[in-house]
Amino acid sequence: MTSSWVPGPELAWQLHAECPDACILFQSVREEAGALLDFQWRALNPAAEVWVRGLGLSPALSAWGGVLEGLPEHGLLGEVVETGAPLSFELRSRLGGVERWYRARALKRDDGFSLWLSDITDIQAERQLLREALAQERAARAREEHLRLALETARMVTWEWTEARHSLVWSPNAEDFFGHRPGNTLECLLEEVYPGERARVAEAFVEGQCAESPFTFQFRGPRTNGTQRCFEVVGQSHREEGRPTRMLGVVVDCTERERVQAALREAEERYRLVSWATNDVLWDWNPNGEYIHWGESSRAVFGYASEEMGGISWLRQQLHPEDREMVLRTLEHVVQSGGESWMAEYRFRRKDGTYVHVLDRGLVARDAQRQTVRVIGSMMDITERKRAVERMQEEAQFRERFIGILGHDLRSPLNAIMLSARQLRRRSTLSPVQLAQRIEASAERMGKMISDILDLTRARLSGGIPLHLSPTSLPALCRQVVEELSVAHPGRDISVEAEGEGEGIWDPDRLAQVVSNLVGNALEHGEGEGPIRVRCRGETELRVLEISNRGTPIPNHLLATLFDPFRQGGSSRSGRSSGLGLGLFIVRELVEAHGGQVSVRSTEKEGTTFSVLLPSDARPFAREGSTLSEEAHTG
Known part of the structure; x- marks a missing residue:
């Protein structure tokens, strides 16, 4: 030690070995200017010596902070030395693995202080027990109060x-x-x-x-x-x-709960009845989640039970791919932009895989902060209504085109007849035979147009074309039609091939009209010198008719509407069309009236082939008003 300081006579008894409290004498450590730097102990009584050595404390008080908790700052201890005012505090340490508590008191001694330590671990334990008991009592009282309030509230x-x-x-x-x-x-x-x-x-x-x-x-x-x-x-x-x-x-x-539940049951029943009465599919969606609640009418409208219909991800998959982006984009825009309502028309997939047109309308519910909490809506099946509108549009277009035909296409052959008649009366340079041929050709063309218009009218306005059924041989009928057309088109290579069974119950005149229109179409639009092949073959209960020709293929964009009325598959070899664009439409109507199907494929390599599939017996498919010969009845 750098100082020879020792306790004065008045401390001799206090530092005696029999003193139960630990006492440590500290002296100030100062710099040359007198500023306080630290404190160091200079003397220990026996109790303090055991305590200091047991904790491994160094003489410098500044090093005790890492071992003892509660040690005051040097400034507070410096005030004890400067003013003489005592300072009391509590310390906590772990000696021998046991936590101990001490009541400490610092008293001024010359240029230092004496630190008296009394072990209060037992007192502190009693305090802790008392605090815990008081805390338990307060918790019990709080629980009782909470129970009382809960019972009253509930x-x-x-x-x-x-x-x-x-x-x-x-x-x-x-x-x-x-x-x-x-x-x-x-x-x-x-x-x-x-x-x-x-x-x-x-x-x-x-x-x-x-x-x-x-x-x-x-x-x-x-x-x-x-x-x-x-x-x-x-x-x-x-x-x-x-x-x-x-x-x-x-x-x-539970009186109020029962009343609310009864009201809820009544509201649900009202909701269910409204859903059934309107035949709309009601839905309820929380935009913050995936789940959508679907109304019970979903089975009647879409074929799904309500529990089979999923959330927004499932709905996305049922939307038609061409409508999906539009529906989801507009719905998200209404939800995010603060809109109050949403409406969209789109195609929705039923459980059987078919699509229906729906009109979907929704109302957006928001909270006080204008955040969307739910969207409630209804889906209405408008497929039939949309079809009716499309039919009305088609009929309007049909009437407009029909009037155009009457005003233009039929007028052309009529003008030719009238002109030929005038020339005949004025002794034209043309011979009477030539004029008669012109009149006959124009009248024949005009008659074909009228026949086509009558067939169109029967197909569109009268519910279909009636048939006069009788036993018919498809190969024999094809040969007869080809012979007639070969006379009108000498030099053209038209062949008929037959394979397998070719007999059936059909309308021979209407079937001849199908063959004539398809072969005539091949003659008009096919390659000028190319062959035309007519093939017939039997396949169990089906009969197959194929008419093929070489030539420029039909453009792909025309194939989808080739059988619609007033459509042309392309220019004829002469550069102009000689008909109204009704031939292939009438072919389709006649084939479907027999319960069959007609299709076309057209490529540069293989040319153009029209395929007709016919059931061997058209009686189950004939419309009301059709007639059957006695021979067909017998068959």
């Missing part, structure tokens, strides 16, 4: 039944709950129940005593003010050696 009371007393003990709020203080027996409880329900309640109470799990039952009872209340009893039986000794539970006033 409109319920607690009860306890014991086998020893055969009595009920109620919570303090029972009088407010029932409107009077209930008795402490089961019979008193039954007085709160309507007479008609007392036997059931008594039986339920006895069954609850024997139950090993929580039990519940309800009863109705009158209040003192004459109103009817609904109560629910929930209890748990406690058993000892197999016998019920105690029951605990609550009684809940």
Whole structure:
């Protein structure tokens, strides 16, 4: 040590070995200018020596902070030295693996201080026990208060039944709950129940005593003010050696809950009836989640049970690919932009895989912060309405085109007839034979147009073309038509091939019209010198007819509408069309009237082929008004 300082005579007794408290004498450590730097101990009594060595404390007080908790700052201890005012505090350490507490007191001694330490670990333990007991008491009181408030808020009371007393003990709020203080027996409880329900309640109470799990039952009872209340009893039986000794539970006033549930059931029933009455599919979606609630009419409209229909991801998959982006984009825009309503028309996939047109309308519900909380809407199947509108548009277009035909196409051959007649009267340079041929050709062309228009009218306005069915040979019919066309087109290579069964029940005149139109189409649009092949073959109950020709293929963009009325598959070899664009439409109508199908494929390599599939017997498919020959009846 750098100082020879020793305690004065007045401290000699205090530092004696028999002193129970630890005492440590500290002297100030200062710089040359006198500023306080630290404190170092200079003397220890025996109790302090054991304590210091046990903790491994160094002489410098500044090094004690890492070992002791609660040590004051040097500035506070410096004030003890400067002013002489004592300083009291508590320290905590771990000596020998045991936590110890000390009451410390610093007293001025010359240019330092004496530090007295008293072990108060036992006192601190008693304090901790007292604090814990007080905390438990406060927690118990808080729980009691919370229970009281919960019982009052939830409109319920607690009860306890014991086998020893055969009595009920109620919570303090029972009088407010029932409107009077209930008795402490089961019979008193039954007085709160309507007479008609007392036997059931008594039986339920006895069954609850024997139950090993929580039990519940309800009863109705009158209040003192004459109103009817609904109560629910929930209890748990406690058993000892197999016998019920105690029951605990609550009684809940569920009148409002029952009223709300009844109103909810009524609203749900009203919702269900409205959904059925409108035949719309109602839906309810929370944009913050995936789930969508679907109405019960979904089965009738779309074929799905409501539980089979999923959330927004499932809905996305049912939208037609061409409509999907538009629907989701507009719905998201309304939700995000603060809109109040949404509407869209799109195609929706039914359970059977077909698409229907729907009109979907939704209303957006928002909270006070204008955040979307739900979107409620309805989906209406407008497929038939849309078809009706399309039919109206088609009919309007048909009438417009029909009037154009009457005003233009039919006028051309009529003008040719009138011009030829005038020239004949004026002794034209043309011979009478040439004029007669011109008149005959124009009249024939005009007659074909009229026949086509009549067939169009029957197909579009009369529900289909009637048939006159009789046994017919498809190969023989094809040969007859080809022979007639070969006379009108000498030099053209038209062949007929037949394979397998070719007999059937059809309308021979209408079937000849099909063959004539298809072969005539090949003659007009096919390669000038190229062959035309007519093939017939039998396949079990089907008959197949194919007409093929070489030439420029039909453009792909025309194939989809080739069989529509007033359509042309392309220019003829002469550069102009000689018809109204009804030939292929009439072919399709005649084939479908027989229960068959017609299709076309056209490529640069293979040319153009029209394929007709016919059932061997058209009788099941003939429209009302069709006739059958006696021979067909017999067959």
